[in-house]
Amino acid sequence: MTTQVRTLRAAEWDGWYGKLERAFGGVPEASEERGLFRDLTEVDRSIGVWDGPEVVGTAGAFSFRMTVPGGALLPAAGVTMVSVQATHRRRGVLTEMMRHQLEDVRGREEPLAVLTASEPVIYGRFGYGMASRQxxxxxxxxxxxxxxxxxxxxxxxxxxxxxxxxxxxxxxxxxxxxxxxxxxxxxxxxxxxxxxxxxxxxxxxxxxxxxxxxxxxxxxxxxxxxxxxxxxxxxxxxxxxxxxxxxxxxxxxxxxxxxxxxxxxxxxxxxxxxxxxxxxxxxxxxxxxxxxxxxxGLFLRPVEVGAALAGRTYAAPVDVVLDVEDAFCPWNAGRWRLSGDAKGASCERTTDAADLALSVRELGAAYLGDTRLSTLAAAGRVTELRPGALAEASAAFGSDVAPWLPHGF
Known part of the structure; x- marks a missing residue:
């Protein structure tokens, strides 16, 4: 299969969005809703996969600012309008779009990518963890x-x-x-x-x-x-x-x-x-x-681990070295020292011995404070390498109020 991934052109929006509607059952949206999302679409952040003249995959992103623990608003790419036509499933189309998109998010210096999932089983392999519930x-x-x-x-x-x-x-x-x-x-x-x-x-x-x-x-x-x-x-x-x-x-x-x-x-x-x-x-x-x-509710992925972890505050003092696995975005892989408290934080590369080992997916799940690292450890998704490090980090990542996404995108 010969396909091409590229940025959408404004004149192609109707056909591109029509393929998205087809992938989600083929029922056209009301004109009011379709018109709103046409106006909201950031064309330079919208991509498609073409097989010859035909659109076989779609994906977009919105430029959001999202509240993180501590009250700061961090740039976050709102991943949206993701679809693959039934004729092109299991051919790497989605993986190609996700890789292209995350590299673009990184280039825009957005530390986070977020989405709501039509099927949650899809996005874990791309590093997204369930970060909030509703x-x-x-x-x-x-x-x-x-x-x-x-x-x-x-x-x-x-x-x-x-x-x-x-x-x-x-x-x-x-x-x-x-x-x-x-x-x-x-x-x-x-x-x-x-x-x-x-x-x-x-x-x-x-x-x-x-x-x-x-x-x-x-x-x-x-x-x-x-x-x-x-x-x-x-x-x-x-x-x-x-x-x-x-x-x-x-x-x-x-x-x-x-x-x-x-x-x-x-x-x-x-x-x-x-x-x-x-x-x-x-x-x-x-x-x-x-x-x-x-x-x-919301699924979240750290795109830049250092900036993401330094951008929020922590409910308790924490000084821990995280060994992060991230095969899909390898620039995140390796050891990071997180030091922080309720006033602020830093997160830098380190060669020190790791205290906890986890993948970027678990880091995304714990990031907003809804899922505790101790819960993920009990599920075998986080490994404690220094006694006491898990309890310290799990308490620090907590949030006094439950995270919540009030509307979809």
């Missing part, structure tokens, strides 16, 4: 009581069209980004993503709504949702389909959740992406009635 909720609102924090009664709520509230919502979102690892600072244009509401995708629900929460004369929280009305033998049985919710303090958060759990003519609230440590789970009377399910 909770899915199905709350039986008629069987759950909520006790909001003090001050919730003083919060003013008002429902507005989402497009009219986008500036207020983005101001709130921007303030919460630094507080949770894994969150992305939204670049211009990305504020349109939470507003997508094609009528053909509503599945019987009404139009998207936005409720703003005001306290002290300013907007301090919001939720975007739609209602799917349904009726059963016992009466109204509708569903609140929650898209997103953010708040700057507990009282506002409680007021918003109380509103969402008491929408007229509904008995259920569903949401597919909340942090695993969502405070809601400690405000409800019966967590079993919240239908919590946990699944994988």
């Amino acid at each position: 909770a899915q909720l199905r709350v039986e609102t008629k069987r759950v009581a909520l006790t909001p924090p003090a001050g919730a009664d003083d919060v003013r709520l008002r429902v507005v069209p989402p497009a009219e509230a986008v500036d207020e919502c983005e101001r709130v979102y921007a303030q919460v980004v630094a507080g949770r690892p894994g969150m992305l600072a939204r670049r211009p244009g990305w504020e349109r993503l939470p507003l997508l509401d094609p009528p053909g995708d509503r599945e019987g629900a009404g139009e998207l709504l936005c409720v703003l929460a005001e306290a002290g004369g300013e907007v301090r929280g919001y939720a975007r949702y739609a209602v799917k009305p349904e009726w059963g033998d016992g009466g109204p049985d509708g569903t609140v389909r929650l898209r997103d919710i953010e708040a700057l303090d507990p009282a506002v958060r409680g007021a918003l959740w109380r509103y969402l759990l008491s929408v007229d003519l509904t008995s259920t609230l569903v949401n597919h992406n909340r942090p695993v440590d969502d405070p809601l789970l400690h405000m409800v009377s019966d967590v079993r009635r919240c239908g919590v399910r946990v699944r994988d």
